[in-house]
Amino acid sequence: MGARQSRASSKDKGPRRILFTGRRQKFSPWDDALLSGRDPRSLLKRGMHHVSFSLVTRGMTDIPDFLWGLSEVQKLNLSHNQLRVLPPEVGKLTRIVVLNLCGNRLKSLPREVSLLQCLRVLFVNMNCLTEVPAELSLCRKLEVLSLSHNCLSQLPACFADLSRLRKLNLSHNVFAHIPMCVFSLKELTFLHVGSNRLENIAESIQHLTSLQIFIAEGNNIHSFPRSLCLVTSLELLNLNNNDIQTLPGELHLLCRLVRIAWNPMDKGLHISHNPLSKPLPELVEGGLQMLFGYLKDKKHT
Numbered sequence: 590m591g592a593r594q595s596r597a598s599s600k601d602k603g604p605r606r607i608l609f610t611g612r613r614q615k616f617s618p619w620d621d622a623l624l625s626g627r628d629p630r631s632l633l634k635r636g637m638h639h640v641s642f643s644l645v646t647r648g649m650t651d652i653p654d655f656l657w658g659l660s661e662v663q664k665l666n667l668s669h670n671q672l673r674v675l676p677p678e679v680g681k682l683t684r685i686v687v688l689n690l691c692g693n694r695l696k697s698l699p700r701e702v703s704l705l706q707c708l709r710v711l712f713v714n715m716n717c718l719t720e721v722p723a724e725l726s727l728c729r730k731l732e733v734l735s736l737s738h739n740c741l742s743q744l745p746a747c748f749a750d751l752s753r754l755r756k757l758n759l760s761h762n763v764f765a766h767i768p769m770c771v772f773s774l775k776e777l778t779f780l781h782v783g784s785n786r787l788e789n790i791a792e793s794i795q796h797l798t799s800l801q802i803f804i805a806e807g808n809n810i811h812s813f814p815r816s817l818c819l820v821t822s823l824e825l826l827n828l829n830n831n832d833i834q835t836l837p838g839e840l841h842l843l844c845r846l847v848r849i850a851w852n853p854m855d856k857g858l859h860i861s862h863n864p865l866s867k868p869l870p871e872l873v874e875g876g877l878q879m880l881f882g883y884l885k886d887k888k889h890t
Contacts, residue, residue: 604723612858630698639663646670657681668692668712680704691715691735696743702777703727714758724771726750737761749773760784760804772796774791783807783827795819801845806830806859825850827859834866840882840886842868849877 592642625652634641641664642656642742647669657678658661665685669692678702687710695703695716703724721736731751735758741762749770756779757771769781772793779802787808794803795816802816802825810831816844817826819841826846843858850857860873872880 593774604725604727604745610649629659631859633659634858640684642666646672652676660684663687663707665689668730675699677701678699683707686710688712698722698725700724706730711735721745721748723747729753732756734758744768744770746770752776755779757781767791767794775799778802778822780804790814790817792816799821801825803827813840814838815839821845825856825859827853828861829862830862833863836860836865836880836884838884840884848879849873 591728610753610794623694634643640661642662643666644653644657646669648665648717649672652667652672652675653720660681661675661684662682663684664687665682666689668689672690672693672695675690675695675698676699679699680703683704685705686707687707688705689712692715695713695718697718698721700715700722700876702722702843705728707729707730709733710726710733710734714735716739718736718739718741718784719737721741721744725731726745727745728870729750730753732753734751737758738761740763741759742765746769748768751774753776756803757774757777758779758781760781760783762785764782764787766787767782767790769791771777772791774797776795779800780797780800781802781804781828783804784807787805787810789810789812792814793816794814797820800820801821803820803823804827806827806829808831810833811829813828813833813836815837818837820840821827821842821844823843824845824847826843846858848855848857850859850862853859858877865873867881869880872883
């Protein structure tokens with residue numbers, strides 16, 4: 590596994606800083622349809638803290654040209670359309686704080702996303718991404734990144750530079766392992782890697798000392814690593830629907846897990862639908878403290 594990751598890292602291309610070239614996009618019929626003679630700025634919503642623009646569920650296949658002139662936009666929502674391409678002109682919107690591209694047909698993101706230096710929240714879930722540009726790592730203010738429901742199998746190693754990232758959703762992709770760059774994200778409080786192709790959790794998980802919510806359900810994970818017990822900040826740990834047979838004696842170190850949880854939204858330990866060896870299933874039914882007690886006693890015998 591380590592060798593594979595090393596080879597992948599050696600091939601990884603770092604981000605390249607770019608300057609926007611100002612290439613003109615082909616005029617889109619959406620301009621006339623949406624504006625009907627109005628000033629484009631009349632479509633902006635000016636709140637107390639942000640200037641927003643939204644074109645949700647319009648069936649758009651192209652982004653209207655007039656949008657690239659709205660340089661004051663801070664929140665942009667283009668979700669649930671039919672977009673196949675995000676043009677490089679997006680780099681003109683340098684004040685964007687929140688960008689929502691969820692539910693389109695994007696296969697890639699342009700390198701010009703690196704110009705969005707104010708970006709804090711990016712939703713690109715439910716698209717067709719097979720890779721993410723290394724240049725995204727230059728958005729150093731990024732705090733929330735959702736890449737779920739795509740076709741991703743790796744991330745650029747330079748994503749380790751996203752030092753402010755707090756929430757990362759990689760669920761419903763094709764990752765065979767958690768990318769090594771993730772373990773450098775010391776501010777992460779939320780990590781979702783459910784419904785991938787994971788067979789193990791690397792020992793490096795212990796470096797995520799701020800992690801409060803870790804979801805890895807719906808994989809093929811064979812063992813519960815002892816190193817995960819060192820992430821004592823965990824309040825919700827979901828390992829449902831895996832291939833786990835035993836639990837480590839150090840499980841009691843996860844003292845912020847308050848219960849065996851059955852509701853997906855509940856805090857606590859989610860461990861159902863695993864082939865746990867006896868007598869663990871009965872102990873799980875008895876509650877977390879009974880399980881902790883048994884594992885501690887077993888470790889010391």
